[in-house]
Amino acid sequence: MTNANRLYAGIDVGASTTKTIILDLNAVVLGYSVTESGADFQGAAEKTFRRSLDKIKGASPNTCVVVSTGYGRRNVPFADTTKTEISCHAKGSFFHFPYAHTLIDIGGQDSKIIKVNESGKRTGFKMNRKCAAGTGAFLEEMANRLRIKIGRLNGLAEAAKNDVEIGSYCTVFSATEILTKIRENVPVEDIVKGIFTSVIKRAMEMDPLDGNIVMSGGVVAHNPYFVKMFTRRIGKDIFIPPLSQLTGAFGAALFALAFEPRGGQNA
Amino acid sequence: MSEEKKVTIKKIQATGHMRKIMADYFYEMDRASKEGSPKIAWCTSVGPAELLLSLGFLVYYPENHGAMLGSTRQAMDYIPVANSVGYSPDICSYLTSDIGAFIKKETPLSRAYEGIEGVPKPDVLVYNTNQCRDVQDWFSWYARELDVPALGISTYRNIARITEDNLRSIEKQIKELIPELEKISGNAFDIDKFRHVLGLSYDCTQLWKQVLETNMAKPAPISFFDETIHMGPAVVLRGTETAVEYYKVLLKELEERVANKDGAIEDEKFRIYWEGMPIWGKLRSLAEFFIELKTAVIASTYCNSWIFDSFDPKNPFLSMARAYTEIFIVRDENFKQQYMEDMVRKYDINGVLFHDAKTCPNNSNNRYGMPQRLEEDLNIPTLTINGDLNDLRCYSEEQAKTNIEAFIEQLESK
Numbered sequence: 001m002t003n004a005n006r007l008y009a010g011i012d013v014g015a016s017t018t019k020t021i022i023l024d025l026n027a028v029v030l031g032y033s034v035t036e037s038g039a040d041f042q043g044a045a046e047k048t049f050r051r052s053l054d055k056i057k058g059a060s061p062n063t064c065v066v067v068s069t070g071y072g073r074r075n076v077p078f079a080d081t082t083k084t085e086i087s088c089h090a091k092g093s094f095f096h097f098p099y100a101h102t103l104i105d106i107g108g109q110d111s112k113i114i115k116v117n118e119s120g121k122r123t124g125f126k127m128n129r130k131c132a133a134g135t136g137a138f139l140e141e142m143a144n145r146l147r148i149k150i151g152r153l154n155g156l157a158e159a160a161k162n163d164v165e166i167g168s169y170c171t172v173f174s175a176t177e178i179l180t181k182i183r184e185n186v187p188v189e190d191i192v193k194g195i196f197t198s199v200i201k202r203a204m205e206m207d208p209l210d211g212n213i214v215m216s217g218g219v220v221a222h223n224p225y226f227v228k229m230f231t232r233r234i235g236k237d238i239f240i241p242p243l244s245q246l247t248g249a250f251g252a253a254l255f256a257l258a259f260e261p262r263g264g265q266n267a
Numbered sequence: 268m269s270e271e272k273k274v275t276i277k278k279i280q281a282t283g284h285m286r287k288i289m290a291d292y293f294y295e296m297d298r299a300s301k302e303g304s305p306k307i308a309w310c311t312s313v314g315p316a317e318l319l320l321s322l323g324f325l326v327y328y329p330e331n332h333g334a335m336l337g338s339t340r341q342a343m344d345y346i347p348v349a350n351s352v353g354y355s356p357d358i359c360s361y362l363t364s365d366i367g368a369f370i371k372k373e374t375p376l377s378r379a380y381e382g383i384e385g386v387p388k389p390d391v392l393v394y395n396t397n398q399c400r401d402v403q404d405w406f407s408w409y410a411r412e413l414d415v416p417a418l419g420i421s422t423y424r425n426i427a428r429i430t431e432d433n434l435r436s437i438e439k440q441i442k443e444l445i446p447e448l449e450k451i452s453g454n455a456f457d458i459d460k461f462r463h464v465l466g467l468s469y470d471c472t473q474l475w476k477q478v479l480e481t482n483m484a485k486p487a488p489i490s491f492f493d494e495t496i497h498m499g500p501a502v503v504l505r506g507t508e509t510a511v512e513y514y515k516v517l518l519k520e521l522e523e524r525v526a527n528k529d530g531a532i533e534d535e536k537f538r539i540y541w542e543g544m545p546i547w548g549k550l551r552s553l554a555e556f557f558i559e560l561k562t563a564v565i566a567s568t569y570c571n572s573w574i575f576d577s578f579d580p581k582n583p584f585l586s587m588a589r590a591y592t593e594i595f596i597v598r599d600e601n602f603k604q605q606y607m608e609d610m611v612r613k614y615d616i617n618g619v620l621f622h623d624a625k626t627c628p629n630n631s632n633n634r635y636g637m638p639q640r641l642e643e644d645l646n647i648p649t650l651t652i653n654g655d656l657n658d659l660r661c662y663s664e665e666q667a668k669t670n671i672e673a674f675i676e677q678l679e680s681k
Contacts, residue, residue, distance in 0.1 A: 071665060086673035087680075110666070122677045124642070127670060129653055 007056065007064045010252025011049060012085065013041045013072030016108025016136055017218060019249040020048035022056060022064065027095070027257060031055035032246055041072030049078075065259055067252040071109065083255050085248045086114060086125050092251030093214050094120040096241040101212035104203055105247065106219040108136040113207040126207045133169045134202025136219050142195045145175050146188060154223040156192040164194035169202060196226050200233055214239045216247035274558040276551070277531055279493055281517040288509050289499055293380050299325050300387035306452050307387050309409070311402045312502050313572065313591055314395040315420065315441055317468050317583075320506045321461040322445075323454040327387050328503050329405065333361030334495075335375045336368060337547025337657035345371060346658055354408075359401035360626040360657035366408055389415050391451045393444065397422040397597050399629045416451070418444050422592060427599045429592055437588035462580035464506040465587065469578035471505040474514035476574045479566070481521040483614055486530020487538065487565040488521045492554035493531065494570045495545045501573040536561040537678050540611060542568055543622030544630045544656040549664065556668060560675045566614040568595050568607070569630070600635055604644075607637070611645055617678055620671070621651040625661035650674040 007030065008023045014037060021032040033051035037044045045068065053059045061078065068076035069088040076082075085107075093103045094116050103114040111128040132138045143150045164186055168174045174195075181191050199219070213236060220227055221244045231238050241247050299305050308324035310316050312331065319326050336342040342360065345367025350356050352370070354363050368374055369386070376383045392406040392415055403419055410417035420440045423433050445456050478497070481488050489497070497517060504510035524530075539557075541564050546553065557564055572594060579586035595606055611619065619641060621633035628634065638649035652670055655661035 071669070084669055084673040084676055086669070087676045121680050124648060125673060125677070127666065 005063060007053075007059055008253045008256035009049060009052070009064045009066045010088065010249040010254070010256060011045050011066060011068045011070075011076055011079065012088065012246070012249035012252060013037060013045050013068060013070040013075060014085070014108055014248070015071050015110075016140075017245070018044035018048050018070070018072070019246045020045070020052045021243070021246050021249040021253050022052045022059070023250075023253045023257065025257070027254065029243070029250075030059075032243065032249070034245065037072065041075035042077065045072065045076045046078075065256040067256040067259060069248050069252040080256070081259060083252060086112060086127075087122065088248045088251030088255065089216060090114050090116050090122045090125075090251065091120070091254050092247040092249075093216060093241060095250070095254060097212065097214050097239055099212060101214050101239075102207075102209055103214045103216060104209070106134070106136060106199065106203065106215070106217040108218060111135050111203055111206065111217075113203065113209075115207075115210075124207075128202065128206065131169060132171045133174060134199050134206075136217070138171055138174070138199060139195065139219060141171055141175065142178060145178055146182075146191065148188070148192075151222070153192050153195070154225045156189045157196050157223075157229070158225040160189040160193035161187070162190045162193070163197055164190050166191075166194045166198040174198065193229075196223070196229055197233075199226070200230050203230075204233070209234055212239065213237075214241065216241055216244040218245045221245035274555045276490075276493075276554050276558065277529075279489065279497065279517070279520065281497070281513070281520050284513060284516055285497060285500060288504065288513055290380055291509075292504060293376055293383060296325050296327055296387045297376075297380075297383045306390040308448075309389040309392045309406065311394045311398065311406075313397055313594060314393055315444065315587065315591070317464045317506050317578075317587060318441060318444065318461060319393060319448065321464045322448050322452045322456060324390075324448075324452055325387075326503070326506075327389070329365050329386075330361055330402075331499065331503050332368075332374070332376070332386060333365050333657065334545075334547055335379075336364040337361075338550060339375045339378070340548040340659065341368070341373070341375055342548065342657040343659055345373075346660075356626070356658065356660075358626060359399065359405070360655055362401050362405040362408075363626075364657050365405070369409075369412075389413065391415060391448065392417040393448075394419040395422060395591060396420065397591055397594060399596075399627075416447065418447060420444075420591075422597055424597060425599045426592075426597060427602055429589065433592060434585060434588045437592055438584045441584055441588060458583070461583050465578050465583045466580040467508060467511060468506040468575065469580070471501055471507075471510040471514060472573060472575045472578070474511060474518055475501040476571075476576075478514060478518050478521060479570055479574075481518070481525050482565040484525040485538075485615070486528060486532060486535035487563045487614075488524035488529065488531055489565075490531040490554055490557070491541045491564040491567050491570065492545070492550045492557075494567070495550065498570055498573060505573070530563065531565075532558055532561055532563045534561050535563045537563070537617045537675065538566075538615060539564045540566045540607070540614065540616045540619045541622065542607065542619055542632055544569060544624045544627050546622065546624075546654045546659075546662060547657055548659050549654075549662065552664070556671065560672065562675055564620070566610055566616065568610075568632070571610075572596065596629055600637065603632060604637060604640055607632075607641060608645060611641070611647060616647065618647060618674060619649045620674070621649060623651050623653050625653070625655045626658055627656055630656075648674065648677060
């Protein structure tokens with residue numbers, strides 16, 4: 001097998017979902033897959049890896065250089081190396097937006113704000129503090145509290161007439177605030193919009209949102225109205241990479257490309 | 268790649284010597300407690316220990332006990348006990364773990380030293396609020412519980428420049444302790460003994476300073492995590508020949524390591540400043556993690572807190588007042604920032620890690636914009652991790668380690 005046939009996989013084993021993306025030598029996406037991480041990180045990594053490979057004619061696991069990332073990055077025994085999700089998100093984001101920017105990634109378990117300079121080097125990062133407020137897990141918890149499917153949040157928020165204040169940065173306290181709103185007969189659409197606003201506020205208080213803003217992560221991928229609300233609040237455009245939920249996996253795959261130099265030997 | 272690499276922490280040969288003198292110290296304390304003589308004073312770790320020693324007291328330090336509770340992770344059994352009797356999970360977890368252990372009538376001393384059944388019974392409790400108000404509340408609990416007098420010194424806080432008025436006030440408070448302490452100890456105050464003890468404390472802390480400064484070498488010979496263990500004698504045995512002798516031994520070993528370029532970390536790539544309290548229950552885990560990352564954590568404010576440059580036996584009261592007032596924790600943000608900037612330059616630091624300890628606001632110096640100011644002034648990256656000195660409920664190992672690893676990746680890409 002020559003390098004031209006080699007494939008480069010990034011596997012992001014996140015707290016909520018596991019994502020695999022496979023690139024060719026020119027960083028063209030050939031296949032990708034997303035699944036729930038569940039309680040078996042290794043199984044989820046294998047499943048998405050296999051599914052991604054299935055989409056590529058003639059591909060086999062042996063042709064791949066694999067870099068894993070995310071909370072479960074060490075649970076991928078077939079990975080050639082690991083990188084933190086912070087480095088991977090920065091790399092993935094800079095590939096699409098090759099200038100200095102601030103990346104906001106809202107993931108299942110945590111939120112990250114990552115500063116990237118004009119050469120693509122990371123100059124700093126922040127992760128959310130201990131509580132889930134401001135993360136995808138917060139939205140899941142609130143949707144559960146309202147007994148609505150998470151996929152309906154975007155449409156409901158968009159239909160809201162008013163925004164309501166959900167002030168706490170404790171998930172449990174926020175749930176209590178929502179109970180109060182339900183008791184006060186506040187329309188569910190307005191409550192959902194308030195929940196989106198709460199996530200936006202948690203992100204904004206983490207770090208100054210300087211310069212160009214890029215957003216990634218599952219929340220962004222599935223909730224375009226959330227991005228619209230965020231844009232309105234910060235008063236400037238927000239750039240979204242393609243396959244935004246897979247930005248970390250994409251960055252990991254780019255690290256895989258760098259891990260195997262283009263002039264390298266055959267496998 | 269799924270396997271965590273196995274790493275080995277390099278052993279410091281002087282550790283055996285330290286264990287012996289610490290054991291001697293606790294057995295002597297236990298004997299006195301059982302026999303009722305000599306008298307025992309409990310003292311805060313940056314309290315007027317030299318005065319107590321000069322009056323013939325054996326001096327026991329509850330903060331040292333707190334650190335033992337943390338490093339053995341027994342704290343997690345006891346903090347909830349104190350919480351349940353009204354001591355909040357948000358206050359000092361040394362306090363809550365120590366009081367909780369006392370209520371349960373348990374101590375890590377029993378596991379470490381055969382025959383010791385409990386902490387030594389105090390005849391007096393002496394605090395200095397130079398570290399925080401919590402030490403006063405901590406000692407006050409024991410004063411009520413054991414019907415023992417609690418005496419103390421109230422220090423100024425957040426001060427920029429130390430004025431003569433500040434010092435005179437502290438000096439006066441130290442002197443005012445004497446009549447009561449004479450009564451309890453049964454010994455008359457002797458200025459020459461006081462000068463002698465203060466001189467020994469000075470020698471001890473100067474040697475400790477030299478120990479820490481061996482880390483100016485590259486590679487650095489001792490990690491912050493080992494320093495926090497070897498700091499023990501400077502905390503509990505300062506004012507004695509034993510501590511002075513110990514640090515001569517440790518210093519010699521570290522100087523040899525420097526001469527042989529034998530670093531605490533093989534292939535030291537980066538040098539990190541640790542700001543804030545240790546996470547006692549995770550010392551080993553973090554030490555090994557940094558070895559894996561080929562990163563040396565080599566300097567800290569915490570270990571420097573037991574350097575008392577101002578002790579002067581010729582002027583014992585005033586110099587003691589100065590020594591215990593000029594420490595980092597008492598000072599304002601500008602002083603602290605300047606201090607840290609000097610340390611970063613002195614130790615040629617690549618990055619600063621702030622530990623935001625949930626229950627120790629006074630030792631969490633990230634909370635008033637310091638990381639951002641340091642980044643701007645020194646062009647050096649910083650990282651803040653959330654945790655606690657003893658309460659591991661406040662610490663997410665996965666999140667902390669991911670943050671640290673990402674921080675090192677950031678340094679690598681510079």
